[in-house]
Amino acid sequence: MTTVSPTPQPAMRLRELIFGAACAAAVRAAARLGVADALGDRPATAEELAVAVHTEPGPLRRLLRALSCYGIFAETDDGRYTHTEMSRLLREDTPHSLRYISLWCTEPWTWEAWPRLDEAVRSGRDVFDGLYGKGFFDYLHEDAAESAEVFDRAMTTSSRQSADDIAGLLDLTGVSSVADIGGGQGHVLASLLEKYPALEGTLLDLPTVVANPDPRLRAGGALASRVRLVPGDCRDDIPVRADVYIIKNILEWDDESTRRTLANVIRAARPGARVVIIENLVDDSPSMKFTTAMDLLLLLNVGGAKHSKESLVSRMTQAGLEVGEILVVNPYLHAFECTVPG
Helix, strand or coil: CCCCCCCCCHHHHHHHHHCHHHHHHHHHHHHHHCHHHHCCCCCECHHHHHHHHCCCHHHHHHHHHHHHCCCCCEECCCCCEECCHHHHCCCCCCCCCCHHHHHHCCCHHHHHHHHHHHHHHHHCCCCHHHHHCCCHHHHHHHHCHHHHHHHHHHHHHHHHHHHHHHHHHCCCCCCCEEEEECCCCCHHHHHHHHHCCCCEEEEEECHHHHCCCCHHHCCCCCCHHHEEEEECCCCCCCCCCCCEEEEECCCCCCHHHHHHHHHHHHHHCCCCCEEEEEECECCCCCCHHHHHHHHHHHHHHCCCCCECHHHHHHHHHHHCCEEEEEEEEECCEEEEEEECCC
16 A cells, blocks of 8 residues: 655655656646546546556556655555545546646646756746747747647636635725736636626736636626726736726736836726735745745746745835735735725
């Protein structure tokens, strides 16, 4: 039987961390093979699972044994495999599934980029131009269609999961209008409109993004009559007047785009308008191992950075916003309540 490894001594722990790529690759393999979807509530042998996912049983047993050491699947005394709380998160049909996040963070380009982290640390720049001769998003959409699809699914999954948390946290009682700036498909906006039936909303994002919004916001959708879809780039202009502006996970590319976005919000908003900025933080957060890893990945692919609480407050203050309460949305997100000065 394979068991989860106890807390090891420093040398053993460092050896395990050095082989962290093997764990990430094993999670990716299980996600791509659909092992978690094939395993139901009844324990199954490696042979039974191999038939279901079209693999050789011996190598599959080795994969499951490795994952079981980390608590992803578990092995019984008689050599069968069962689900754990973590392995269930790799299923497609599980609420809050992490299948596409697992795939996104282990896409083929990541294995090319990570070995150049020292180069990115020396220069402070991304490594994508050197690897592929073009920027990250150009590469993604021109040369890596499958990876772009995984990215879209991962971002959609993540946004849906956080939308209800954000809607549950924010009090928009008495608010007439809300604008979701750079809000993707509008999952957060849709959740807020469902919670507040008198609220009207605007979704602003790039033309290709707002062309495919959350079904609830599309023509004929349940919330369509209360929504305006505005194609545009928030770094260039925000032609939207609202009582509350939501800005989530878009202030992490570079300081110049952050400065321009916040300046455009202040230019568009009336005095006294609320601006709620929602971000992952690399400090004061229970998810720091995840967010600091994402911070390094941002450095590699676009030269961006996740914020600390201090760095984000500094940029908001420099832009002219009055920073108020800082709220915990969930273990991964904080919300900064700000006001446009009078």
